[in-house]
Structures are given as structure tokens and as C-alpha cells.
Amino acid sequence: MTDFRRLTGxxxxxxxxxxxxxxxxxxxxxxxxxxxLVADDGYELDPEWQKQVVYFRTTxxxxxxxxxxxxRHLYLVQPGGRAIRxxxxxxRDGFQWQGLLNIANxxxxxxxxxxxxxxxxxxxLPRFMAGGPGNPLGARAMYLGTTVYRIHGTNRxxxxxxxxxxxxFRLVNRDVADLYDRVPVGTKVVVRQKPEL
Amino acid sequence: MMRTFRGxxxxxxxxxxxxxxxxxxxxxxxxxxxxxxxxxxxVLCGVNKGLPGFSxxxxxxxxxxxxVDFCRAVASAIxxxxxxxxxxxxxxxxxxxxxxxxxxxxxxxxxxxSMARELDYDLYFPAVAYYDGAGFMLPRSRNKETxxxxxxxxxxxxxxxxxxLNVADYFRANNMKYEExxxxxxxxxxxxxxTAKCDTLSADVSQxxxxxxxxxxxxxxxxxxxxxxxxxxxxxxxxxxxxWMMIVKWTLYxxxxxxxxxxxxxxxDEALKSKKPEVMRLVGTEGNYGxxxxxxxxxxxxxxxxxxxxxxxxxxxxxxxxxLKIPRGMNQLWNAGGVQYAPPVR
Numbered sequence: 001m002t003d004f005r006r007l008t009g010x011x012x013x014x015x016x017x018x019x020x021x022x023x024x025x026x027x028x029x030x031x032x033x034x035x036x037l038v039a040d041d042g043y044e045l046d047p048e049w050q051k052q053v054v055y056f057r058t059t060x061x062x063x064x065x066x067x068x069x070x071x072r073h074l075y076l077v078q079p080g081g082r083a084i085r086x087x088x089x090x091x092r093d094g095f096q097w098q099g100l101l102n103i104a105n106x107x108x109x110x111x112x113x114x115x116x117x118x119x120x121x122x123x124x125l126p127r128f129m130a131g132g133p134g135n136p137l138g139a140r141a142m143y144l145g146t147t148v149y150r151i152h153g154t155n156r157x158x159x160x161x162x163x164x165x166x167x168x169f170r171l172v173n174r175d176v177a178d179l180y181d182r183v184p185v186g187t188k189v190v191v192r193q194k195p196e197l
Numbered sequence: 198m199m200r201t202f203r204g205x206x207x208x209x210x211x212x213x214x215x216x217x218x219x220x221x222x223x224x225x226x227x228x229x230x231x232x233x234x235x236x237x238x239x240v241l242c243g244v245n246k247g248l249p250g251f252s253x254x255x256x257x258x259x260x261x262x263x264x265v266d267f268c269r270a271v272a273s274a275i276x277x278x279x280x281x282x283x284x285x286x287x288x289x290x291x292x293x294x295x296x297x298x299x300x301x302x303x304x305x306x307x308x309x310x311s312m313a314r315e316l317d318y319d320l321y322f323p324a325v326a327y328y329d330g331a332g333f334m335l336p337r338s339r340n341k342e343t344x345x346x347x348x349x350x351x352x353x354x355x356x357x358x359x360x361x362l363n364v365a366d367y368f369r370a371n372n373m374k375y376e377e378x379x380x381x382x383x384x385x386x387x388x389x390x391x392t393a394k395c396d397t398l399s400a401d402v403s404q405x406x407x408x409x410x411x412x413x414x415x416x417x418x419x420x421x422x423x424x425x426x427x428x429x430x431x432x433x434x435x436x437x438x439x440x441w442m443m444i445v446k447w448t449l450y451x452x453x454x455x456x457x458x459x460x461x462x463x464x465x466d467e468a469l470k471s472k473k474p475e476v477m478r479l480v481g482t483e484g485n486y487g488x489x490x491x492x493x494x495x496x497x498x499x500x501x502x503x504x505x506x507x508x509x510x511x512x513x514x515x516x517x518x519x520x521l522k523i524p525r526g527m528n529q530l531w532n533a534g535g536v537q538y539a540p541p542v543r
Contacts, residue, residue, distance in 0.1 A: 046517075047416075047517065047522055048517035048518070048522070052419075052524075053342050053343075053421075053422055054422050054524050054526060054534075055422040055423075055424075055524075055526040055527055055534070055535070056529075056534040057527075057531075057534055057535060057536060058534060066534075068533060071533075075534065080343070082343075082422055083534070085524075192533070194459050195457070195458055195459035196459065196473075197458075197459055197460065197464060197467055197468050197471045197473065197476055
């Protein structure tokens, strides 16, 4: 039994090492999460990531959120074949997913409790961080079903348009506040990923 | 004996010469474009003389653009070499006649598909490469979200264009008022807008994005997502030349299908190992669609390797990562918010 436990321990450590290896060998620290950094609200996004109304044909009802991971865009469906499009940051390779969920909860200036998997991968992260301008979740958070994933703000506006997160979707604080006021709890969220070969 | 032998020889010779002459005449008048193209060793593409994002040469004569890349895709499918596309700049007024008279094999020149054009010139538009239409540009500060909010606008348009007529129809149909500010030349229209002689500019949406680049404050301008007319831009070929038409049509559809299936110029080697039936049919690891077209099994692989899928071609030349920055809009795939829809390779 002890042998088995020891073996399991060794195995877990090995897995941990493998998982943390890319971070250890990376030239720069993880770009996505920089707890404590206060967001630069004056940061100007590239036109591609700026909030704008676009042509968008869909059978989903107005008010639905459709997230395209490959495009790094979040669409809020509007009547008349259009949508409000926001630029987003998405999960790193291997941290992307797809599915159908609902917004289960909404919070302003949310506190951050990184889930255990995230702590294991990025041990330097705090165990808890109170909401505020230095919080990586930014100004607002919308909880996706019962998952650990959120649509949230950010203190790193420069990461919009990139693959950066552990599976969450981030918008600049200005945009996430705008979206937050437009969508109630219960809003349908469709997450679409690039097709697999 | 000798006489009949000589006579036979003469007759034989005459027959040989006749066959030779007929063969030459037949070759000369052979209307099958694919055959002529293969023998020539290059595809002759009629293109616009200079339209940023669609087809424009640099000072060394290297062509770039969406229309140019489509022609390179056709050349890649046939010759496995995008360099085998030769570009022939054509004026708008002469383009259809030049195609009709076989000066070019294909017109890839921002041409709107319409019934009259197919009928009048005996031509065929195989598939829509880019959905365009008349739209509006206005200062961001006007804070409008749809063209239905434009009542009371002062709209600059080029006189004598279909745009001017479309604007008139649209405002009448929606019971809205506007003031038309007309100019004969496009430069004058743009200058008038830039100096606030009008508060709205109307032209085809793809053109509005190009015109915006030359305004004094491009960042302060917005282009509404609405289109008030249908301008489907498509490549053009001659009628009654089905083998060639099929190649042009399915080259475009292969590129759209590739995007839908996630096949790109970067992962094409992985795609060749795919076990997904749709991907296998597309890249030729299953079926013989390429051979049936008169090409090779790997025709799509050649297209994707050299030019990329539809989305790659779009983004590189006119998309939000290019200078023009035209959002995909209607040209997004049918399952991602747009209307680009290709029949399946099946």
C-alpha cells in the first residue's frame, strides 16, 4: 500500500514536472496572469479587437452569446442579421473547449480563487485575491454554467486577440462592463472551436 | 505496277498532308481552354489594373491581391506552381469582350455577376468569390448603428453609378429623406467627404474600406455593416467550356471547404494523414475527384499548399490583418455568421 502510494506520489510529481516544464523553460513568465498589475484603461486595441456592430447571420435568438475561439471574437446576437462583436483572449493550445452553457452568475469586480488545477500548473499564483483593478479577472465576471470557466475582464488589455488563458474568455474592462449590462443570468452561451482534422 | 505504286504514294502523301493541315486547324480552333492552357504552360488571368487588396502590381511587376491569389490557386491546381499564372490587366469596359475573344482564360477582376452579363457576352460566372454591395461610411462621432438611422444625411456619391441609384431606391423604400451631393470623379467624392461637405459617403463596401485609407483621419470613420444592394463578385469564364468551368468553380469551392474543415497551408501535411472522411475526400486520400476534373489526385493539396484556404486568402489580402481591414461579414462561412457556402466534395 505504501509502495503504491509512493509510486503514485512519484507519478504525480512527474506529471507536475511535465506540465510545468514549458513554463520553466519559457523565455518569459506566463503572459496571461499578472496579479497586481493595474489595467491601463487608455490602451487602444487594434481595430480587429475593438467592439463593433457587424453583419452576423444566425438562427440563434437575439441575446445569445456566440464565442469563436479560432477567431478570438465574442458575438452578442442582435436582431436583423447583426451582432455586437468584441475582441477576446482565449485559452492556450490544449486549454480550448467547446459546448453550450448558460450564464449562471454575474459579479462586479469579482474576487479570484484560482482553481487547484491552475495552482498546480502555475504555483506562483495567489490562493486568493480580492476584487479590484489589479485582479486578473478585471471589472466583471460572468460564470459559465457550473464550470470553472468565466467570461471576465482583464488587467492585461494587451492579451486580447491571443491564446493566453486556462480556458476563460477575457475582454478589456470597458467591453466586459458593456457586455455585462446587456446580458442577464440565464443567457445562452455557445462556444465554438476550430474543427479538428 | 510502277505506276500504281507511284499513284498510291501520291494519294498517301496527299492524305497525310490533309490530315496534318486538319490537325493544325483543329488545334488552332480547339476551344477547350484546359487543353490550350496546359499546352501553353500558363493560365492567362484578366485582372484589374490596380485595386488595392484585390489586384495590384508593385514597382517590380509582382502582383498581389484576392483576385490575383484566386488565379494562382487555379494555376496551382493545374501546374502545382502558382507562378504559372500570368496577369493581363484589363479595363472595365473591355474585360468581357477580351475574355470572349480568348485574350485571357479567366477573368478574376472584381466583376459583379448578373444575368445580363452572362447572356450578353455568352459568359459564365461559376461561383461567388466575394459578396459585395453598396454601403455607407460616416464619421464615428455620428454614432449610428444601422443605415435605417441615416435619415436627413447629406450623402456624397459618384454621379452616374449604380450606387447613386441604389441609394435613391433605398431611401425611397424606407421613407427616409437625404440630400444627394454628386461629383463626376471618385477623387472629388472622397475629397468632399474628407472636407465635411457631406456627412456620409456611399460606394461598394469593399471600395469604402480602400477609400478610407486615404482619408485624413481613417480611425475616426466607420463603415456600417449593412449592404443595400447585391454585388456578388465572381470569376468569369466562357460558356460551353465545361471542363474549364468545373476547374474554376471547384477550385473556389475547395478553398471554402478547406476553411470549413480546418485545413490550412500550415497543417496540410497533417490533413493528408487525417482519417476524417470529408478531409480525406478533399485532400485526395480517398476518391478520385481530381482525376475526374482532368487534374491530379492532390489538386486541392496543391491549392492549399501554395495559396491557402479561402479564409487565409481573405485575411492576407483584404481581412482585418491586411491594410484594408474588411471584416468577414457576409463572406464569413455559412456556419460562422456569413453566407459563404460551398457544396461538399462528395
